[in-house]
Amino acid sequence: MEKHEFKSRIYSELAALTKAMSNPFRLQIIDLLAQGSRTVEEIADQLSISIANTSQHLQVLKGASLVAVYKQGHYAHYRLASDEVLASWHGLRDLGINRMAEIDRTLREFREERESFDSVSINELLDKIQQDNVLIVDVRPEKEFNAGHISGARSIPIDQLAQHLADWPQGKETIVYCRGPFCVFADEAVQMLSQKGIPVRRLEEGFPEWKIRHLPISI
Amino acid sequence: MEKHEFKSRIYSELAALTKAMSNPFRLQIIDLLAQGSRTVEEIADQLSISIANTSQHLQVLKGASLVAVYKQGHYAHYRLASDEVLASWHGLRDLGINRMAEIDRTLREFREERESFDSVSINELLDKIQQDNVLIVDVRPEKEFNAGHISGARSIPIDQLAQHLADWPQGKETIVYCRGPFCVFADEAVQMLSQKGIPVRRLEEGFPEWKIRHLPISI
DNA sequence: TATTTATTCAAGAAATCTATTGAATAATTG
DNA sequence: CAATTATTCAATAGATTTCTTGAATAAATA
Numbered sequence: 001m002e003k004h005e006f007k008s009r010i011y012s013e014l015a016a017l018t019k020a021m022s023n024p025f026r027l028q029i030i031d032l033l034a035q036g037s038r039t040v041e042e043i044a045d046q047l048s049i050s051i052a053n054t055s056q057h058l059q060v061l062k063g064a065s066l067v068a069v070y071k072q073g074h075y076a077h078y079r080l081a082s083d084e085v086l087a088s089w090h091g092l093r094d095l096g097i098n099r100m101a102e103i104d105r106t107l108r109e110f111r112e113e114r115e116s117f118d119s120v121s122i123n124e125l126l127d128k129i130q131q132d133n134v135l136i137v138d139v140r141p142e143k144e145f146n147a148g149h150i151s152g153a154r155s156i157p158i159d160q161l162a163q164h165l166a167d168w169p170q171g172k173e174t175i176v177y178c179r180g181p182f183c184v185f186a187d188e189a190v191q192m193l194s195q196k197g198i199p200v201r202r203l204e205e206g207f208p209e210w211k212i213r214h215l216p217i218s219i
Numbered sequence: 220m221e222k223h224e225f226k227s228r229i230y231s232e233l234a235a236l237t238k239a240m241s242n243p244f245r246l247q248i249i250d251l252l253a254q255g256s257r258t259v260e261e262i263a264d265q266l267s268i269s270i271a272n273t274s275q276h277l278q279v280l281k282g283a284s285l286v287a288v289y290k291q292g293h294y295a296h297y298r299l300a301s302d303e304v305l306a307s308w309h310g311l312r313d314l315g316i317n318r319m320a321e322i323d324r325t326l327r328e329f330r331e332e333r334e335s336f337d338s339v340s341i342n343e344l345l346d347k348i349q350q351d352n353v354l355i356v357d358v359r360p361e362k363e364f365n366a367g368h369i370s371g372a373r374s375i376p377i378d379q380l381a382q383h384l385a386d387w388p389q390g391k392e393t394i395v396y397c398r399g400p401f402c403v404f405a406d407e408a409v410q411m412l413s414q415k416g417i418p419v420r421r422l423e424e425g426f427p428e429w430k431i432r433h434l435p436i437s438i
Numbered sequence: 439t440a441t442t443t444a445t446t447c448a449a450g451a452a453a454t455c456t457a458t459t460g461a462a463t464a465a466t467t468g
Numbered sequence: 469c470a471a472t473t474a475t476t477c478a479a480t481a482g483a484t485t486t487c488t489t490g491a492a493t494a495a496a497t498a
Contacts, residue, residue, distance in 0.1 A: 009325045021237050023234050023295075026234075059274075071494095090310075092237055098303060260474070293473055
């Protein structure tokens with residue numbers, strides 16, 4: 001094989017892989033599948049796009065070996081092809097968060113409206129756990145909590161949070177988390193809790209980032 | 220800001236960032252700029268494409284804040300905007316190498332033709348250095364060696380290698396390296412050296428990967 | 439076996455991306 | 469100051485991507 005053909009092949013393949021990621025809906029799908037497998041309909045619902053369109057995006061991701069599918073009865077269940085897909089997406093995402101002014105601005109604006117800009121990193125949370133000085137709350141839907149969560153976290157799905165505000169445990173700071181840095185459940189929870197005067201911040205990252213670092217999880 | 224608008228903005232921005240990477244020439248440019256800054260003409264030469272086309276690709280990369288430029292006299296010197304760009308590209312690249320059958324096949328075919336498939340990882344090289352059991356040869360152009368190289372490496376640019384074959388040092392295995400896993404200088408060097416019966420393998424990675432791990436370098 | 443259901447496929451219009459060409463710009467040199 | 473040089477810009481044609489619509493498929497159920 002020629003030197004030139006080699007380079008052309010390699011970089012074309014890698015560009016194809018990258019192109020398969022380079023669409024807002026497909027990135028959102030990857031982020032969603034980081035929580036666990038989902039059917040086409042569930043994904044379409046979450047993204048608010050048509051089933052046919054969702055299916056086509058999934059074909060693109062499958063064609064690039066970014067997701068895998070297994071069929072069970074009526075349903076096609078899609079999942080990420082490997083942890084490396086997640087790691088690679090996180091790399092891109094963090095580059096965007098740290099270097100793109102527009103993304104930083106959007107994050108900041110959204111969170112400031114919800115009094116949620118002051119977030120806690122995984123490392124800070126680990127410190128607080130060691131000092132037994134924190135109440136960790138998982139505000140994802142119960143199904144996701146049951147599929148795996150930070151050890152010691154309590155499950156209060158965001159749509160049940162209002163019922164628990166009255167008798168909130170005192171003394172420790174509350175840290176809420178959900179699916180990742182772009183998951184808004186945690187910001188909404190911070191908004192509700194801090195309006196009640198409860199000391200609370202969100203975890204900057206989410207469960208997938210915790211899990212991929214092999215930190216303690218429960219099922 | 221609405222939840223929906225927030226997600227749409229964030230993922231669109233990230234998709235734009237990813238799209239800026241998703242072209243074979245632009246990935247090659249990123250890989251090249253990992254060696255240091257380059258003028259438009261140098262980049263065009265390396266990629267064998269027109270200057271105008273190169274310039275346009277550079278505008279796309281600049282628009283996504285992936286590269287930065289400074290002008291000096293006639294020349295525009297482009298460089299990577301940050302180490303995070305490199306890390307992000309490495310993430311994608313490694314996903315491709317490890318998970319895409321077509322890339323693996325191309326690498327394997329190219330290297331087997333050059334008796335260069337058996338490569339050494341950075342970790343293995345570190346072991347060999349500790350045992351003082353290795354001759355490290357940098358086969359990149361001299362200019363790149365002078366801009367930074369693995370400590371203890373000897374510079375023999377690939378086009379001068381033939382002159383040094385006769386009196387090659389005996390006793391230690393030779394490890395050659397160049398710009399990264401897709402750089403072919405190292406494979407060509409392995410081919411030339413092993414045809415002379417000299418024990419040699421290539422470093423799987425290249426100088427940028429060594430440097431980004433903060434391993435010892437010299438200038 | 440006919441019907442229902444979840445998903446995929448196919449075709450087409452609109453938008454975007456790419457490489458080429460030649461002109462425009464802006465710094466340096468004669 | 470005119471000429472040269474490196475780079476960018478603008479316009480364009482061809483290729484690719486995207487979303488929509490409606491039909492096709494294939495597994496489960498009546």
